[in-house]
Amino acid sequence: MAMLEERRQTEELMDDPALPEATYSAVLADLSKVNRVTMAYRPTLAFLDRALADRQKFTLLDVGFGQGDMLREIARWAKRKGKQADLVGIDLNPRSAASARDATPRDMPIDYRTGDYADVARNWDVVVSSLVAHHMSREEVLLFLRFMEAEARAGWFVNDLHRHAVSYLGYPVLAGLARWHPIVRADGHTSIARSYRPAEWDSLLAEAEITQASVERHFPFRLCVSRIR
Numbered sequence: 591m592a593m594l595e596e597r598r599q600t601e602e603l604m605d606d607p608a609l610p611e612a613t614y615s616a617v618l619a620d621l622s623k624v625n626r627v628t629m630a631y632r633p634t635l636a637f638l639d640r641a642l643a644d645r646q647k648f649t650l651l652d653v654g655f656g657q658g659d660m661l662r663e664i665a666r667w668a669k670r671k672g673k674q675a676d677l678v679g680i681d682l683n684p685r686s687a688a689s690a691r692d693a694t695p696r697d698m699p700i701d702y703r704t705g706d707y708a709d710v711a712r713n714w715d716v717v718v719s720s721l722v723a724h725h726m727s728r729e730e731v732l733l734f735l736r737f738m739e740a741e742a743r744a745g746w747f748v749n750d751l752h753r754h755a756v757s758y759l760g761y762p763v764l765a766g767l768a769r770w771h772p773i774v775r776a777d778g779h780t781s782i783a784r785s786y787r788p789a790e791w792d793s794l795l796a797e798a799e800i801t802q803a804s805v806e807r808h809f810p811f812r813l814c815v816s817r818i819r
């Protein structure tokens with residue numbers, strides 16, 4: 591599809607700082623439903639299976655946690671595996687932390703923070719993100735790749751979308767049938783158009799001088815980048 595040849599630069603509605611808090615929370619709640627329906631957790635958990643196989647305890651940073659649903663899935667994964675997890679989320683949007691805390695059971699210790707990932711350099715074992723890389727410009731992604739390569743001792747994982755005509759045409763149908771929030775419908779469509787193709791990740795990795803990462807497709811229409819040390 592010609593209009594998907596280049597990454598779209600349109601801003602997403604959920605990034606508007608003027609969005610009322612209740613609307614933002616409703617958007618994040620529906621985004622977590624999209625994540626479940628589209629099986630977004632599986633690639634990240636499969637990565638953790640590989641990257642943390644030999645570790646009984648680990649520290650993990652989730653960049654751009656949104657409603658925190660990926661971190662809750664990781665907490666459940668760690669419990670199943672008998673691993674001690676120190677889980678931290680960082681999100682630029684100051685409204686994410688309250689929304690994530692509200693959705694998190696009291697006995698699930700996850701540290702949700704507000705700010706830029708670059709301010710929480712700490713020698714993490716693992717740095718992950720989901721649906722965040724497509725929010726970044728090329729320069730920002732290069733900085734993010736270099737940050738993860740420098741800060742993640744066991745490995746890092748970028749979980750994002752594949753810019754593909756089938757998902758671009760199909761998502762509005764799915765989102766309409768599921769009656770997700772209008773902002774989730776619009777932003778999901780924009781997100782697909784803002785996301786990457788495999789060759790673009792190859793070029794970004796080459797420019798960041800990262801030679802040992804892999805670009806992997808995951809059903810349906812996820813394009814993920816992983817690095818395991």
Ligand SMILES: C[S@@+](CC[C@H](N)C(=O)[O-])C[C@H]1O[C@@H](n2cnc3c(N)ncnc32)[C@H](O)[C@@H]1O
Nearest residue numbers: 621654655656680681682683706707720721722
């Ligand atoms: C589309 S949301 C994804 C939320 C969640 N990860 C999910 O999969 O549902 C993207 C999030 O990334 C956050 N974000 C973007 N750039 C960031 C940065 N430099 N540092 C921390 N968070 C960032 C935004 O505030 C937003 O909450």
